[in-house]
Structures are given as C-alpha cells and as structure tokens.
Amino acid sequence: MIDTVFIGMSGLSSYSKGLKAISNNVTNLNTPGFKTSQLQFTDLFYQGSQNGTGAGRFGNGVGTNGTNLNFMAGDFRSTGNELDVAVNGQGFFVLRDEQSNLRYTKAGQFEFNGNGVLVNRNGSEKVMAYDAGNLREITLQGMQSNPPKATSEIVLKGNLSPEGTQHSINNVAVFDSAGKQHNLTVAFTDKKLDATTGEVSWTVTVKENATTLTTGDYKFKNSLAVGGSDALSFSFNPAGAAASTVTMKLGPNVQAFNLGTTSSLEVDSKDGYGVGTLAKQAFDDEGHLVLNYSNGQSDKRYQLAMARFSNLDSLEQMGSNQFQAKDANAVSYTVASKGQDAIRSRAVEISNVDLSQEFSDLILNQRGYQASSQIVSTANEMIQELFEMKGRR
Structure with a gap:
C-alpha cells in the first residue's frame, strides 16, 4: 500500500514537470527563434516474479527522461528593421561571447554597437561572418566612408x-x-x-x-x-x-x-564619383551585409556565417534564444545561398509554438495529475482504513 502512494507521487512529480515544460512553451509564444520542448515520460523499473511475460511483475510508477527540442521552423514576421534577419532553412546564426564561446541562434536581431561591431541585440554577443574557412567579426571600422574615384x-x-x-x-x-x-x-x-x-x-x-x-x-x-x-x-x-x-x-x-x-x-x-558617407546597412538574401553610400556605391565585404548540424540532438538551450553544441564535431560552418538557408531580411523567425498542441498536452497532463492525485488519496484512505481496523481489534 505504501508503494502505491510512492507510485502516485511519481505521477504527481512527473506531470508537474510536464506542466512546467508546457508553460515554458506557451509563455514563449512570441519569442523570436524559440524552439518548443516536450518532456519525455518513461516507466520505472519493475520488480516481482520473472515467470511468464510480465506475470507477477509490478512497476514503480513514471519518471522523466528530460526534454526533446522541436526544431521545426516557425513563421516569419516582418519587422522593417534593416538588421533583422531570418534563416529559411536548417542553418543557425553564429555568435561569439566575451569568453570566445560560440553560441547559435535562430533569432537574427542584430545591431551595431558603439565600436561599430555587429552584435546580438539581446546579449551583445558578436555576430560572426564566414570568410575563406574562418569565422570573423563584422565591423564598420574603416568603412564609414567610401573613397572617391576620378572620372575616366x-x-x-x-x-x-x-x-x-x-x-x-x-x-x-x-x-x-x-x-x-x-x-x-x-x-x-x-x-x-x-x-x-x-x-x-x-x-x-x-x-x-x-x-x-x-x-x-x-x-x-x-x-x-x-x-x-x-x-x-x-x-x-x-x-x-x-x-x-x-x-x-x-x-x-x-x-x-x-x-x-x-x-x-x-x-x-x-564613371567617377565623389566621397560617399555610409547611408544604409542591410542584408541580402545570401547574407551579405550590404553597405550603401551617399555617392551611389555599395560594399559587400561580409557574409553571415551559417552553422549546420549533422545531429540536432547535440544542441541544448542556453537561454536568451541561444543554443550551444554539446558535440563540436557535429557542427560545420558555411554561408547562406539562395538555394539553401536563404536569408530573409527585415524579418525574424518567431517561435514554433503550436498552441492547439500545447493545450491538448496541457489537458493530458492535467488529467494525469488528477489521476495520480486520486491514486494517492485512495491509497491513503485504504491505509487509514487498515489503521482503524487495527484499532478495533
């Protein structure tokens, strides 16, 4: 009878964790680049007779094996911000923090800091470009103006x-x-x-x-x-x-x-033109940072790095719309192209939260929690009845 209480308690604990995962998904409905997670349930070990197929064997309740991330793409939302970008594909933007750790994100919300370096708007990690097999930061140093060219x-x-x-x-x-x-x-x-x-x-x-x-x-x-x-x-x-x-x-x-x-x-x-001052920055559909100058000239010196993963299970959430790779060998770096990982400028990828699915899971977790609670209550009543029977003897 005591075992029944513990089994019921395992359900209460597991469904509480499930509710936590669902609530985290729902509250991040409008978080750019957010990926939903789903709690994995597992039955606990069995004990009892080994005779027959499960004959005489009793389980010990339910447990959890952590969460699985769903990397299905979310919808794209136009922002009008020239430095907002989204990836139409499996690639991730590459960020580097102050400790030189690499982070990966689907939330392409960038800006130039006071030093003219392109950084993540939430967290100030440096945004990486990819050039000749190397990752490097994107900076406006030496590019605030465009030199003149004499008419020839x-x-x-x-x-x-x-x-x-x-x-x-x-x-x-x-x-x-x-x-x-x-x-x-x-x-x-x-x-x-x-x-x-x-x-x-x-x-x-x-x-x-x-x-x-x-x-x-x-x-x-x-x-x-x-x-x-x-x-x-x-x-x-x-x-x-x-x-x-x-x-x-x-x-x-x-x-x-x-x-x-x-x-x-x-x-x-x-041909020929005068000195140009930087007038506009934007990204094209291949991830080039296009700098437009007042003299009609443009520059495409940097192209956003794209990280691709052979196994998405190697990614784990770090908060602030970022992921890190548990296995460095699972990641490779390249650039976007019109055919693969095309870039959508002036837009962000919003979360892939499906409210109808989350509410369905919420009802299942609620019913599971209620049932587990009823098991604990019933077992408690039965134990109480035993105590009363003992007392009447």
Missing part, C-alpha cells in the same frame, strides 16, 4: 545632324581624384566635309568655365562614327587633385543622320 570615361549617345553648324553639351559633371565635382562644356564646331573620303569632321572643344582642357576631332562617314576618330582623351589636373586621364567617346548609339539643324547628342554614361 564619358560615353555619348544621340544624333549629330550634318545640317547643323554647332552643338553644345553643357554641365557634364565629372569628378577629380580628390572627389570634387566639376562641370564641363563640350562644344562641337567647325564642321568640315572631306570630298575625297566622304568623311565629315567636327572640332570638339572641352572647357571648364573659360579654361580649355582639350581640342580634337570626331569623324563620321555614312552617318556613323569612324573608328579611330571616335574618342578623345585629355589630362584632367585641377588644383588640389592628382592628374587623371578622361576619355570621351562616341557610343554605339551615336549617329549623324540628317534630321535638320537640331542635334540630340548628349551624355549616355560616365
């Missing part, structure tokens, strides 16, 4: 009508080697026809304000640019900047058709 090429497009006598392209913006912008004027004048070759030549003069930078000729034949006479190079050496060479050429979309006295020749494209 200007490509023209449009029509230069042979009926016209002159044409000007104004405010052609170029950059010197120091990143300063200059506005040039390109003038087409002094048109000449070579009756022998049939070539039409134009004198081209490039000026900055009143200063002539270069003069040369462009030639056309049969309304198309003549190869070898379709480009003009000049040295650009403004005060305070190192000299650079600029080549202005006629693009494939330049013609010289007779369309009256009006020409449409203009700048099609040009």
Whole structure:
C-alpha cells in the first residue's frame, strides 16, 4: 500500500514537470527563434516474479527522461528593421561571447554597437561572418566612408545632324581624384566635309568655365562614327587633385543622320564619383551585409556565417534564444545561398509554438495529475482504513 502512494507521487512529480515544460512553451509564444520542448515520460523499473511475460511483475510508477527540442521552423514576421534577419532553412546564426564561446541562434536581431561591431541585440554577443574557412567579426571600422574615384570615361549617345553648324553639351559633371565635382562644356564646331573620303569632321572643344582642357576631332562617314576618330582623351589636373586621364567617346548609339539643324547628342554614361558617407546597412538574401553610400556605391565585404548540424540532438538551450553544441564535431560552418538557408531580411523567425498542441498536452497532463492525485488519496484512505481496523481489534 505504501508503494502505491510512492507510485502516485511519481505521477504527481512527473506531470508537474510536464506542466512546467508546457508553460515554458506557451509563455514563449512570441519569442523570436524559440524552439518548443516536450518532456519525455518513461516507466520505472519493475520488480516481482520473472515467470511468464510480465506475470507477477509490478512497476514503480513514471519518471522523466528530460526534454526533446522541436526544431521545426516557425513563421516569419516582418519587422522593417534593416538588421533583422531570418534563416529559411536548417542553418543557425553564429555568435561569439566575451569568453570566445560560440553560441547559435535562430533569432537574427542584430545591431551595431558603439565600436561599430555587429552584435546580438539581446546579449551583445558578436555576430560572426564566414570568410575563406574562418569565422570573423563584422565591423564598420574603416568603412564609414567610401573613397572617391576620378572620372575616366564619358560615353555619348544621340544624333549629330550634318545640317547643323554647332552643338553644345553643357554641365557634364565629372569628378577629380580628390572627389570634387566639376562641370564641363563640350562644344562641337567647325564642321568640315572631306570630298575625297566622304568623311565629315567636327572640332570638339572641352572647357571648364573659360579654361580649355582639350581640342580634337570626331569623324563620321555614312552617318556613323569612324573608328579611330571616335574618342578623345585629355589630362584632367585641377588644383588640389592628382592628374587623371578622361576619355570621351562616341557610343554605339551615336549617329549623324540628317534630321535638320537640331542635334540630340548628349551624355549616355560616365564613371567617377565623389566621397560617399555610409547611408544604409542591410542584408541580402545570401547574407551579405550590404553597405550603401551617399555617392551611389555599395560594399559587400561580409557574409553571415551559417552553422549546420549533422545531429540536432547535440544542441541544448542556453537561454536568451541561444543554443550551444554539446558535440563540436557535429557542427560545420558555411554561408547562406539562395538555394539553401536563404536569408530573409527585415524579418525574424518567431517561435514554433503550436498552441492547439500545447493545450491538448496541457489537458493530458492535467488529467494525469488528477489521476495520480486520486491514486494517492485512495491509497491513503485504504491505509487509514487498515489503521482503524487495527484499532478495533
């Protein structure tokens, strides 16, 4: 009879632990990256006769074998935060704490700290990038600005009508080697026809304000640019900047058709830019940290590290939405790709808690607890009855 009380007590203890696991799951319903756990129940050892299949054998109640984690993916929730990311796959983000311990998380909520290092928003662990087989921290050091590039090429497009006598392209913006912008004027004048070759030549003069930078000729034949006479190079050496060479050429979309006295020749494209300041940081779908600058340039120097596990049972929860690996040999490192572990930016993976399943388990645990309590009460009544019978003798 006393054994029955202890058996009932084992049920009370085990179902209490089950309730604890369920309550932990439910309360973390909105925790990013949270993975549910389920308590594993096991029957306790048996004692009694060994004759037959379980004949005369009695168990000693129920026990628990700890919890199993469910790594099924949760839903993705948009946050609008440029540094929030989620993994659409089995990979985990890699963090490194102050003791150089590696931690793994599905909760990609990151930010740059005061030193310009990308860290976990909850806990300040450093977020790891993966490069050439090595894990390294992500830092903005030396990347707050983008250096200038001097203009080296200007490509023209449009029509230069042979009926016209002159044409000007104004405010052609170029950059010197120091990143300063200059506005040039390109003038087409002094048109000449070579009756022998049939070539039409134009004198081209490039000026900055009143200063002539270069003069040369462009030639056309049969309304198309003549190869070898379709480009003009000049040295650009403004005060305070190192000299650079600029080549202005006629693009494939330049013609010289007779369309009256009006020409449409203009700048099609040009390179070069000034100094840029960091304007925006975001992640792309392969985990690259994309830095955008005010001069229109971008940088993709870092790519988020992805940890993959051959056995997810080697992971154990550490709190703060993080896991650690019990077996270091079970983890490998790589990067995300569009086909595997694609990154969703401006979003987080929320918990994979299924409320309907949790409430169903809650009812089962409640019934189990009530039944175990009833066993203890019944055994207690029977023991009390024995005491009363003994007392009446």
